[in-house]
Amino acid sequence: MSIHARKFVSADPDKCVGCSVCEYICSFEKEKVFNPLKSRIRVVRLDTVVNMSIACRLCEDAPCVAACPRDALRQSEETGIIMVDEDKCNGCGWCIEACDYGAIMLHPDKKVVFVCDTCNGSPKCVEWCPEKALDFITKDVLAQKSRIAAVKKLFHEVLRT
Amino acid sequence: MFGYAGRILRVNLTTGKTTLEPLKEEMAKKYIGGIGLGIRLLIDNSRPGVDPLSPENPLILTTGPLSGTIAPTGGNGHAFVAKSPLTNGVGEAKSHGFFGAELKRAGYDAVIFEGRAEKPVYVWIDDDSVQIMDAKHLWGKSPQETEDVIREELGDYYIRVAAIGLAGEKLSRIACIINDKTRAAGRCGLGAVMGSKNLKAIAVRGTKDVPVAKPEEFLEFVKVLHERMKGPATVKYRTLGTPQNVLVHNSLGCLPTRNFTNAVFEGAEKVSGEYLNMRFVTKIIGCSSCAMRCEHIAVVPEGPYKGTMARVEYEPLWAFGPHCGVDRMDAIIKAIDLCNYYGMDSISAGNIVGFAMDCYEHGILTKDDTGGLDLRFGNAEAMVKVVEMMGRREGLGNILAEGVKRAAEIIGKGAEKFANHIKGLEMTGYDIRGLKTAAVGYAVSFRGADHNRHGAYALDIAGKVDRFKFEKGRSKLVIEIEDLYTIIDSLIVCKFSRGVYYKGFEDLAKYYTLVTGIEMTAEELRRTGERINNLARLYNIREGFTRKDDHLPIKVMTTPIPDETVSKGSYITQEELDFMLDDYYAHRGWTRDGVPTLEKLKELDLEDLAYIVKDKL
Numbered sequence: 097m098s099i100h101a102r103k104f105v106s107a108d109p110d111k112c113v114g115c116s117v118c119e120y121i122c123s124f125e126k127e128k129v130f131n132p133l134k135s136r137i138r139v140v141r142l143d144t145v146v147n148m149s150i151a152c153r154l155c156e157d158a159p160c161v162a163a164c165p166r167d168a169l170r171q172s173e174e175t176g177i178i179m180v181d182e183d184k185c186n187g188c189g190w191c192i193e194a195c196d197y198g199a200i201m202l203h204p205d206k207k208v209v210f211v212c213d214t215c216n217g218s219p220k221c222v223e224w225c226p227e228k229a230l231d232f233i234t235k236d237v238l239a240q241k242s243r244i245a246a247v248k249k250l251f252h253e254v255l256r257t
Numbered sequence: 258m259f260g261y262a263g264r265i266l267r268v269n270l271t272t273g274k275t276t277l278e279p280l281k282e283e284m285a286k287k288y289i290g291g292i293g294l295g296i297r298l299l300i301d302n303s304r305p306g307v308d309p310l311s312p313e314n315p316l317i318l319t320t321g322p323l324s325g326t327i328a329p330t331g332g333n334g335h336a337f338v339a340k341s342p343l344t345n346g347v348g349e350a351k352s353h354g355f356f357g358a359e360l361k362r363a364g365y366d367a368v369i370f371e372g373r374a375e376k377p378v379y380v381w382i383d384d385d386s387v388q389i390m391d392a393k394h395l396w397g398k399s400p401q402e403t404e405d406v407i408r409e410e411l412g413d414y415y416i417r418v419a420a421i422g423l424a425g426e427k428l429s430r431i432a433c434i435i436n437d438k439t440r441a442a443g444r445c446g447l448g449a450v451m452g453s454k455n456l457k458a459i460a461v462r463g464t465k466d467v468p469v470a471k472p473e474e475f476l477e478f479v480k481v482l483h484e485r486m487k488g489p490a491t492v493k494y495r496t497l498g499t500p501q502n503v504l505v506h507n508s509l510g511c512l513p514t515r516n517f518t519n520a521v522f523e524g525a526e527k528v529s530g531e532y533l534n535m536r537f538v539t540k541i542i543g544c545s546s547c548a549m550r551c552e553h554i555a556v557v558p559e560g561p562y563k564g565t566m567a568r569v570e571y572e573p574l575w576a577f578g579p580h581c582g583v584d585r586m587d588a589i590i591k592a593i594d595l596c597n598y599y600g601m602d603s604i605s606a607g608n609i610v611g612f613a614m615d616c617y618e619h620g621i622l623t624k625d626d627t628g629g630l631d632l633r634f635g636n637a638e639a640m641v642k643v644v645e646m647m648g649r650r651e652g653l654g655n656i657l658a659e660g661v662k663r664a665a666e667i668i669g670k671g672a673e674k675f676a677n678h679i680k681g682l683e684m685t686g687y688d689i690r691g692l693k694t695a696a697v698g699y700a701v702s703f704r705g706a707d708h709n710r711h712g713a714y715a716l717d718i719a720g721k722v723d724r725f726k727f728e729k730g731r732s733k734l735v736i737e738i739e740d741l742y743t744i745i746d747s748l749i750v751c752k753f754s755r756g757v758y759y760k761g762f763e764d765l766a767k768y769y770t771l772v773t774g775i776e777m778t779a780e781e782l783r784r785t786g787e788r789i790n791n792l793a794r795l796y797n798i799r800e801g802f803t804r805k806d807d808h809l810p811i812k813v814m815t816t817p818i819p820d821e822t823v824s825k826g827s828y829i830t831q832e833e834l835d836f837m838l839d840d841y842y843a844h845r846g847w848t849r850d851g852v853p854t855l856e857k858l859k860e861l862d863l864e865d866l867a868y869i870v871k872d873k874l
Contacts, residue, residue: 113550226487226543226550
């Protein structure tokens, strides 16, 4: 599988309303509890119209892995998922600092870091999102979609004038 | 316990002491949570006859058994209950957003705020740690500014805040409590109760799990509800939103216009839901855990109020629009935004501006009183000014901030004829002169003039009954919805979701049992709804309410609808109202004075409150 086939959970900022359904279903799927603090995907609501959720973006050469001084993090060649060795992780937080998206977090009970594992390729949050704002998608397709949206917008404006 | 946290927090603001009490399963099942639990705690924690703005009036904050779970709309609610400074009876208001879920995760089913702090404070609930914090630097700030400052100074950006604005600080009787910046526990003036305690804000951070009794089955049911929420039952809320009512009410001749002078508004198109969505709505967002999303966020694109942003629902839109004869959407959005900023109930605020305009038109108020404002119906910019004056309690605004009933008494000169309220709470956007099923619901509503205690307007508007004539036995229909609505407000699911519980009490009972593990049948839950309605009635009776308080606004009972419309000539006579009340009381099992009998109390397992009615039977 080429690196471009790696799929991650992406939120469309135009559709996402920050409702937290993804947080609830994630914490339930992974830990059988309802608690957004145990969710691998997190909602950011800055004000009423600026809001969206964020999960691990499966960076290439993931900085969280590079930052770990204890070799507790590993990235799957195949899927790009970050895997945490819970025995090695001591919750020092270097990876949290290295992540630009706040997508890797310290678990409130276990005190080791945790991150989206895409539910083995069928993420529950995507399935449950009431707005269909979440996509499980590769970066290539994401770019394709952006291009289509841009062209549509361009023609929309042409039509208006 | 499942669903419930099993704990009630008591915060004494006078002494600074906080204590914990258990929530017993029996109490939980009997009163559910939300307003049911809140009203019970109010009765148990206050003496009769206390001044609502004195330290003796406790302010009770509750969550519901579903709060903090993925239950759509149920996951995010909270309620405030206290003696209302507007009605001197039950004051209750619910709100949604994110605050309620956070409070449940911190581990509380209810918080009782007692006494009065010596100086401005806010309460910081951080899971098990509860601290009373200095709020001197927050005094005078808006709820939105307050939230930002608290998050910044406590250093956690996921803290949820419920706060009062200037209106609450200055004890305006129409003050509300705002959470998550735009959501309001709006009605009954509970922001003034909070202000009277010198309590500026409640900040909450909760990190605990909320356990559910039967998680897999619960999730299956939630999935069903999600599907229903995307279907026809909620389509109105997801598309045009409640402002859709404007044109509907206008065509039926039940759109109160110019302070109930007319029931049809010539400017309706320009304040319609259609117009709002086409020109002003920029995004539709939703609360935590909800699958519907109803919040139509409107932004003013141009003109003097350019850039103003507010969530717009029918009621405030009606109150500042048709009710004031105003057909300018930009000014309406500005007025709503000011209500959020000062922390005022936008329904009551708009009602009061319309009242002041009516007084001005009739020469009861003059330019000397208004500070030079030409307060005629339709003057949009004067309307915005008056809202600002009310928020700051300046000039005429100082009197109007007392609520429409007291303002009319202060102004005198016959102003009470123009004050549209029931029990002291301002009327909402239904012209009940031609909605006679709704009229009885309004008259008996325990929190005063309100459509949300009974929802009986739906029967009139859908044409399921003859809305111009009330016949014997009609009250049964009103009671059925009332009992359902108290359950909705006690579980704290959103009223907009009411259509997705296809089997009514049966669906809601199932929901309750899946989350709490406490067995509950549909009939038990219906009876619980009836119990809570009787409980509220008992509180009001304890505070001195009688049949006379089940009244309607003077205009509704004296002035027939004048417009050339289907409802022309309709109004409600005293004789008709008496007929309605007799019918309603009879179906409730109450005496002709509206007092629950001892048999009824026994039936509802409320015998411990028999002392309230003993000398009234």
